[in-house]
Amino acid sequence: MKFIYVYDPLCGWCYGFTPVVMQLQQQSNGSMEFEILSGGMMTGSNRPPFSSMAAYIQKAHVNVEEMTGVKFGAPFLEKLLPSEEMMDSEKPSVALTVFKYYQPENAISFAHSMQVALNYDGKSLNNDDTYRKLIRPYNIPEDEFISRMHDEHYRYETQQEFQLIQNWGITGFPAAILDTGGQLYLCARGFTPLDQLQQTIDNILKENNNLK
Numbered sequence: 001m002k003f004i005y006v007y008d009p010l011c012g013w014c015y016g017f018t019p020v021v022m023q024l025q026q027q028s029n030g031s032m033e034f035e036i037l038s039g040g041m042m043t044g045s046n047r048p049p050f051s052s053m054a055a056y057i058q059k060a061h062v063n064v065e066e067m068t069g070v071k072f073g074a075p076f077l078e079k080l081l082p083s084e085e086m087m088d089s090e091k092p093s094v095a096l097t098v099f100k101y102y103q104p105e106n107a108i109s110f111a112h113s114m115q116v117a118l119n120y121d122g123k124s125l126n127n128d129d130t131y132r133k134l135i136r137p138y139n140i141p142e143d144e145f146i147s148r149m150h151d152e153h154y155r156y157e158t159q160q161e162f163q164l165i166q167n168w169g170i171t172g173f174p175a176a177i178l179d180t181g182g183q184l185y186l187c188a189r190g191f192t193p194l195d196q197l198q199q200t201i202d203n204i205l206k207e208n209n210n211l212k
Contacts, residue, residue, distance in 0.1 A: 003024065003179075004176065005034070006173060007174050009118070011041055015064065016191055017174040019112065043088070043090050049086055054081045058081070080122040093162075097154045097158045176188035176197070178204055
């Protein structure tokens with residue numbers, strides 16, 4: 001059985017939901033496989049500067065904080081948000097694809113590291129140096145990691161991931177899917193508290209057992 005977390009590195013609600021998924025992963029104690037996929041929210045012609053979303057995010061981040069308990073930092077709200085820095089999901093998504101090559105079991109934790117770097121520390125996810133710092137705790141060779149991030153193979157893999165999410169009809173993030181081996185079930189659409197998520201998973205499994 002596999003829990004598939006569909007997220008986007010630039011999505012504020014995903015920043016709030018990743019800790020929930022991490023808790024679920026801890027609680028499952030190896031009884032369930034976990035995978036994280038990038039959705040490609042801001043790519044191609046849809047890559048505006050942060051400043052164009054500033055008014056919306058300044059309001060929306062308060063709701064995210066109240067609902068989820070995460071905090072957005074002053075460097076993000078006061079420096080990055082008003083800037084002309086481009087909102088681009090591709091590079092951090094490629095970074096996650098490369099990270100999964102090394103340590104798939106820690107991929108959700110790494111995704112959260114990127115979210116904290118962006119939303120709390122106000123770091124640019126378009127900058128290679130940001131990733132050098134983020135991979136240090138995982139003891140991954142830095143130059144090799146950055147080199148792979150610029151390798152067309154990993155970009156292609158990431159684009160395939162975006163396509164898969166599109167084929168599943170998922171257009172909003174975060175989302176989560178439970179793969180029971182025979183069927184895929186949508187078990188979260190938008191931020192979902194841990195107890196509610198666990199209840200949904202239990203209900204799906206119960207229903208599945210009844211069908212056997």
